[in-house]
Amino acid sequence: MIFEKEIKEHYLKGHEKYLRNISVDCLIFGFHENELKILLLHAKYAGLWALPGGFILKEEHMDEAAKRVLEQRTGLKSIYMEQFRVFSQPNRSTKKINKQFLKNVGIELEESWMFERFITVGYTALVDFTKVQPVADTFSSACEWFNISNIPEMILDHKEILKKALENLRLQLNYQPVGYNLLPEKFTMPDLQKLYETILDKKLDRRNFQRKIIGTGILKKLNEIKKAVAHKAPSYYKFDLRKYQKALKAGMGFEL
Amino acid sequence: MIFEKEIKEHYLKGHEKYLRNISVDCLIFGFHENELKILLLHAKYAGLWALPGGFILKEEHMDEAAKRVLEQRTGLKSIYMEQFRVFSQPNRSTKKINKQFLKNVGIELEESWMFERFITVGYTALVDFTKVQPVADTFSSACEWFNISNIPEMILDHKEILKKALENLRLQLNYQPVGYNLLPEKFTMPDLQKLYETILDKKLDRRNFQRKIIGTGILKKLNEIKKAVAHKAPSYYKFDLRKYQKALKAGMGFEL
DNA sequence: TTTACATTGCGTTATTATGACACAATGATA
DNA sequence: TATCATTGTGTCATAATAACGCAATGTAAA
Numbered sequence: 332m333i334f335e336k337e338i339k340e341h342y343l344k345g346h347e348k349y350l351r352n353i354s355v356d357c358l359i360f361g362f363h364e365n366e367l368k369i370l371l372l373h374a375k376y377a378g379l380w381a382l383p384g385g386f387i388l389k390e391e392h393m394d395e396a397a398k399r400v401l402e403q404r405t406g407l408k409s410i411y412m413e414q415f416r417v418f419s420q421p422n423r424s425t426k427k428i429n430k431q432f433l434k435n436v437g438i439e440l441e442e443s444w445m446f447e448r449f450i451t452v453g454y455t456a457l458v459d460f461t462k463v464q465p466v467a468d469t470f471s472s473a474c475e476w477f478n479i480s481n482i483p484e485m486i487l488d489h490k491e492i493l494k495k496a497l498e499n500l501r502l503q504l505n506y507q508p509v510g511y512n513l514l515p516e517k518f519t520m521p522d523l524q525k526l527y528e529t530i531l532d533k534k535l536d537r538r539n540f541q542r543k544i545i546g547t548g549i550l551k552k553l554n555e556i557k558k559a560v561a562h563k564a565p566s567y568y569k570f571d572l573r574k575y576q577k578a579l580k581a582g583m584g585f586e587l
Numbered sequence: 588m589i590f591e592k593e594i595k596e597h598y599l600k601g602h603e604k605y606l607r608n609i610s611v612d613c614l615i616f617g618f619h620e621n622e623l624k625i626l627l628l629h630a631k632y633a634g635l636w637a638l639p640g641g642f643i644l645k646e647e648h649m650d651e652a653a654k655r656v657l658e659q660r661t662g663l664k665s666i667y668m669e670q671f672r673v674f675s676q677p678n679r680s681t682k683k684i685n686k687q688f689l690k691n692v693g694i695e696l697e698e699s700w701m702f703e704r705f706i707t708v709g710y711t712a713l714v715d716f717t718k719v720q721p722v723a724d725t726f727s728s729a730c731e732w733f734n735i736s737n738i739p740e741m742i743l744d745h746k747e748i749l750k751k752a753l754e755n756l757r758l759q760l761n762y763q764p765v766g767y768n769l770l771p772e773k774f775t776m777p778d779l780q781k782l783y784e785t786i787l788d789k790k791l792d793r794r795n796f797q798r799k800i801i802g803t804g805i806l807k808k809l810n811e812i813k814k815a816v817a818h819k820a821p822s823y824y825k826f827d828l829r830k831y832q833k834a835l836k837a838g839m840g841f842e843l
Numbered sequence: 844t845t846t847a848c849a850t851t852g853c854g855t856t857a858t859t860a861t862g863a864c865a866c867a868a869t870g871a872t873a
Numbered sequence: 874t875a876t877c878a879t880t881g882t883g884t885c886a887t888a889a890t891a892a893c894g895c896a897a898t899g900t901a902a903a
Contacts, residue, residue: 351607353706393675393706417670417708419649450609450649452673520851539891541852562850563898585889776880794882795862818879819869841860 337469339438342429346444349386354451355397356384356489357412358496359405361460362513367479367529368460369493370404372471376432377425379486382493383474384451397454404474405463410512412456415499418492424448425487453492455500457512501531506582508549511570519557519565520544527587535587543585549575593725595694598685602700605642610707611653612640612745613668614752615661617716618769622734623785625749626660626721627741629729632688633681635742638749639730640707653710660730661719666768668712671755674748680704681743709748711756713768757787762838764805767826775813775821776800783843791843799841805831 359370374381385400387393397412426446433440465474477483479497482490503509510518510526524540544550553567615626630637641656643649653668682702689696721730733739735753738746759765766774766782780796800806809823 350609350704350706353606353609387675387706389704390677392677393673414673417649417673419643421646421648448606448645450606450643536891536893537851538853538893543890559900560850561900562848563852563900565851792862792864793880794864797881799861815871816879817871818877819881820871821880 334469335436335438338433338436341469342433342438342440342443342445345386349388349444351444352447352449354384354386354449355393355400356382356418356451356453356492357397357400357404358382358453358455358493359401360455360457360500360513361463361476362526362529363460363476365525365529368476369479369482370463370465371475371477371483371485372404372467373473373475374486375470375472377428377486380477380483380489381471381486382489393452394454397452397456401454401456401458403468404466405458406466407458407463410456410458412454414452414454416453416492416495417450418453418488419450420488421448423450423487428486451492453496455496457509459512459515461515504530505586508547508570508575508578508583511572511575517553517555517567517569519567521565523568531587540587543587546585547574547578547583549578590725591692591694594689594692597725598689598694598696598699598701601642605644605700607700608703608705610640610642610705611649611656612638612674612707612709612748613653613656613660614638614709614711614749615657616711616713616756616769617719617732618713618782618785619716619732621781621785622736624716624732624734625738626719627731627733627739628660628723628727629731630742631726631728633684633742636733636739636745637727637742638745649708650710653708653712657710657712657714659724660722661714662722663714663719666712666714668710670708670710672709672748672751673706674709674744675706676744677704679707679743684742707748709752711752713765715768715771717771760786761842764803764826764831764834764839767828767831773809773811773823773825775823777821779824787843796843799843802841803830803834803839805834 361368361370370383371380372383373379383400383404385396385403387396391399393414394412397414398410401410401412402408424447429443429445430440460476463476465476467474482493485493500509504527509530510523513526514522520541521537523544524535524537527540528535549571550568551571553569555567556564557567558564617624617626626639627636628639629635639656639660641652641659643652647655649670650668653670654666657666657668658664680703685699685701686696716732719732721732723730738749741749756765760783765786766779769782770778776797777793779800780791780793783796784791805827806824807827809825811823812820813823814820
């Protein structure tokens with residue numbers, strides 16, 4: 332079986348290919364039907380859900396490793412990812428469950444780089460939910476979106492990592508624009524507001540929100556109105572990418 | 588010679604004690620005579636200055652490793668340190684200069700964990716300059732304070748790390764109080780303002796600064812006035828540690 | 844066809860935060 | 874005793890923010 336060979340190779344010789352004791356974990360956020368979502372893998376070796384993660388090739392920048400994982404799970408290229416924190420408790424090792432997993436697929440090993448402790452770096456990405464084709468990997472039986480409000484049991488400290496990522500995301504919202512990767516190209520003001528409300532987990536005043544967002548200049552109003560909608564139809568907007576990028580660097584200059 | 592044995596041991600067997608491919612580097616900031624300073628080591632193996640760094644014991648939290656380095660270099664215990672960023676360019680390796688260094692002390696090695704690429708995590712600490720006794724280590728010939736405005740040539744990407752640390756420090760100033768570890772227990776309002784001005788590298792209005800800082804409630808005014816000073820004598824203040832800690836978590840709520 | 848109504852778009856007003864500056868009090872030094 | 878740089882406290886104009894009003898819109902119900 333191809334899987335078995337691949338798995339054995341990974342446990343026996345992976346350390347010749349990858350750096351030891353260090354990994355990246357990706358927090359891939361999406362937004363759909365007014366819910367913030369995150370992409371998780373079902374880890375065969377643990378029987379639990381896990382953040383999509385990976386290792387760093389010996390000659391690879393860590394940022395590239397994170398992008399590689401993102402692309403493998405979602406098919407998305409050139410998405411901006413940013414490290415937000417290192418997680419380094421000494422008990423970050425899955426020796427026992429890894430051994431059990433190997434036993435289950437008929438492999439027995441005494442030593443492996445995979446049995447050691449791993450320090451991991453969390454990376455966040457905000458992606459367009461509708462463009463993602465979740466793909467499981469050799470070590471996973473499934474790859475699915477979960478609502479932030481309904482997270483399953485997860486391995487190791489992955490729930491803690493997710494919690495910190497959310498805190499980080501909320502903080503960033505005050506200094507950086509959000510939405511370019513999370514929303515479709517055309518969107519309405521209520522769409523954007525709901526995104527902000529979902530991430531911040533609080534209601535915002537519709538009129539003040541509009542004034543502030545418009546004030547940043549990151550939006551372009553289109554001469555197009557949403558159709559087939561109850562009540563007054565809202566205008567479509569799209570991001571002014573140049574000004575959006577500027578705001579990413581310079582900050583937003585207001586609080587919500 | 589004791590050094591030689593210790594060095595050889597480190598290069599040959601360090602990987603049994605420490606995690607591989609990963610290190611911590613400490614940015615130890617101090618404040619003295621209106622100058623922001625940073626503690627640097629003169630690395631024997633490179634003949635250049637370097638950030639005090641170290642490796643992570645196999646059963647040690649990375650935060651502990653950073654604190655260990657801080658204590659070894661400064662003698663200071665229980666100082667709060669915080670990770671701020673990971674540096675992971677693929678060329679972060681000192682194989683060549685390490686080999687040259689070993690040759691100089693009469694050791695020749697083909698392989699060593701120390702020749703590999705290292706990913707490093709930057710940690711910042713703000714310490715009381717007057718309480719520090721800089722101590723060099725086995726691999727360093729000196730340990731000294733440098734003014735931020737006058738940094739010597741440094742190994743690898745350490746100058747870049749310092750630059751990012753300063754950016755980070757400036758950003759933090761808007762959300763968190765600073766000074767508890769940098770200033771002596773008693774200090775005057777002009778002292779505190781000069782600290783802020785030095786870090787931010789800009790002048791602040793004396794009266795507005797005072798209003799805002801007082802407004803946070805992190806200061807306690809003492810019934811004591813600075814003596815032997817020209818012109819009107821300023822009051823002493825000290826930090827209200829409880830409210831200071833609160834502000835660390837909740838943020839300051841204003842801009843300077 | 845008309846009416847009701849939730850929603851949008853564009854406003855106003857009160858409150859608060861901020862930046863810029865005025866002035867008297869202080870106390871060592873001339 | 875006078876000088877003067879510095880401190881402590883306060884004022885005022887301006888900008889940012891929160892809270893709210895109201896007409897326009899267009900589907901859905903009457």
